[in-house]
Amino acid sequence: MVATGTLLTFGVAAAASLFMAWAIGAGSSGSTPFAPAVGANAISVMRAGLIVGVLGFFGAVFQGANVTEAVGSELIIGEPLTATAAIVGLITAAVLVAIGVFAGYPIATAFTVTGAIVGVGLAMGGAPAWAKYAEIMTLWVLTPFVGGGIAYGIARLLRGDRFDEDYLIALLGGVIGFIIANVGFAFLGPPDGSGSIAGTLGAGLPLPTVAGVDGGQIVAALAVAALSVAVLWFALNRDRTAGQRRFLLVLGGLVAFSAGGSQVGLAIGPLVPLLGSGIEIPLWAVLTGGGFGLLLGSWTGAPRMIKALAQDYSALGPRRSIAALIPSFAIAQTAVAFGIPVSFNEIIVSAIVGSGYAAGNAGVSRRKMIYTVLAWVGSLVLSFVLAYGIFTLITLVR
Template sequence: MNQYHKPTLDKDLDKLSYMGEATGSLGKRLVAPGIGLLFVLVCGLVATLFFFDSPGTYIVAVAAVIGAYMALNIGANDVANNVGPAVGSRAMSMLTALLIAAVAESAGALLAGGDVVGTISKGIIDPAAVANPAVFMAAMMAALISSALWINLATWIGAPVSTTHAIVGGVMGAGIAAAGFAAVSWGTMGQIAASWVISPLMGGVIAAFFLYLIKVLVVYRDDKIAAARRWVPVFIAVMTGAFATYLALKGVKKLVEIDMPMALLIGLGSAIASLLITRPYVARQSRGLENKNQSLRKLFKVPLVVSAALLSFAHGANDVANAVGPLAAIVHTAGFGDVASKVEIPLWVMAVGAFGISFGLLLFGPKLINMVGQQITKLNPMRAFCVALSAALTVIVASALGLPVSSTHIAVGAVFGVGFFREWYTANSLRRFNYVMAKNGRGPKPTRPQRNREEMFRRKLVRRAHFSTIVAAWVITVPASALLSAGLYLLLVPLMG
């Protein structure tokens, strides 16, 4: 048989096989961008149908395409913060997380998304400075393009950034290019800059505090299951109350306006009801469980999945305006020929934002979900539970204090807070040290644990490279979006005249 062996033919066949595999792999990589491109083109077509025979048809169509592109990028980047910890802790699979978040995001945007948005993005720019319709549409278009491009770049490098900050930077840059530095409300910008520090710190401190409570009250107890029966319902009740308050303040603004005292009462009632319901549930779930940490994680999985869905709903209700706010402003100006301080969002424009965020999550979300859930620090259901609880509580505290905060910064800050707290607690906790010594049969030690420098470095539980990348991306989001927007405005304004 060997006499029929043709080495040249085998090489050619191998080359064809490799080319086939490479082509198949490339084809798979192009599926998601292809679907995304189809989506933005359909959005442009829909806009054309709604503005057929109108003088501003082409402007609205282009704006719809850009708004859809922005929504895709928000879904790819921002939504990871809601479901990343749950996926990283293995409370649910990537596919389950994508489906739950996509449905919850769309529901939040369409059912509770704000139907009126401020076109000057929370008072960043003086409306009188951009009163000319052509100038205004060019500024909004530049802001939309610049923020979308920046979020796309951040997603590519693996950095979760604030889409709110990106759009604010875009509006500021276009406003400066259109009317100079005097047009900017620098007091408002100062508050936004302060949120760069406030949001992650608050999120990290609150998450670390609850992780400390879980460790002290449940994890490092001789009878973990008995401690879990007592305290896990309390933690779930706190989370339920926090999310009820959060949704009352931020998630249902379109349906009903609720002030802080009423929201807190709703949260308190929800917490009490949750405590009454979850006590027997946790007691039933804990029967037969072994007295070890792995058993405790099972008790946190269901509330963690629910929290991911609620975070996604609230995110859809609040952040859809980042994608469609400037688009709604352009649609209004093109249709009515005037610049309004506030405009209503048409249903088709809201649908562009809602479905765009969901498509972006499904097509491009796994990269950032893995980053937030797995690559910053190791999460389990208890740690991820603390992250989700921190996200809700931080928004409530910030709202009560009147502080502007970023949900992205809060969630990622909470992940960092959990990781850095674990580093400190592992190295310094006498309670943990004595527990581990007793478990290994060595008896408790009355002194604090001693570690050499090499061991402490080896046991770092937060990846410093990701920390540096993410913080750097946060700091430059506003200035980068602003500079890009200013340049785009100077290119666009002649075309709008």
């Protein structure tokens, strides 16, 4: 039987986690996915907030395990987080993210949470997980260049006259279909893992292995890609404007789903070590609770940040919005697959700016970008220092 004090402490930690989930839903996962679509007038701000909340909830439940386990157990070596450490780390990060939401600046949640959890972990006496830090920093550093560069390239192609616009967009739809076919989902895999649509559909095809990948999975993924090209091509030929708008909304939905799968781990990851200390709660139940927190944040706090991202960073049209969301989805799914906490603000803002520069700096606010980058770096450093100092002070007082 679990002691009352233990349950009470876990309850406080869970409340801090829910607060963090709300802050993330309001500031990162709730605002970024549909910001390009709102900027292109494909959907209203309030409707975007409602839809992204629901999709983020499902993403948290079906894809949230990898990042959750990474944040909970891979950032510090030797010292599992205590309930007090989890509470300090989560509240510190959540307050900083909430300040960013109300100030209208997209604080990078992954930077903030990672800094806070590493801070309390080191204050507990744990050792730095340098190998994991190298993975995280590599993705963080490459994201603006890769995401912004790809968005710039796609936007340039769509604006040019060398290729037919409908043909290019349909091919881009095929790329998205191929990625979707290979994305891992909890409901398609074993109890302790995930499975993909291509893996499931191709399992029964008697084909040889190619470069270490099952031939059936490759054929199934290509078939999904071809179907995506055909559907989008038909929609564009029927009505180009409506077809682009639908594709843009689908991309926003996919990014919202991916945001839930990634960002929920930032909120509930610190609770993972507590689940093995006499408190028997399945991970899927914790993921559901975290997804609910994201949903509440998206519904109540996201519209302000959606407006900031959609209008303050770059004036977006449908083509540049499509260019921004495609690399955002790909980077997000890469992070989910490898269990790396990543900032959706960094992903989306970089892609928006990259696609904006393709139009000759159209609407790109350099002043806003400088403040944003400073906020990202400052949130990492400040969350680390505050969490380390607060936990050390609490330890000395006790």
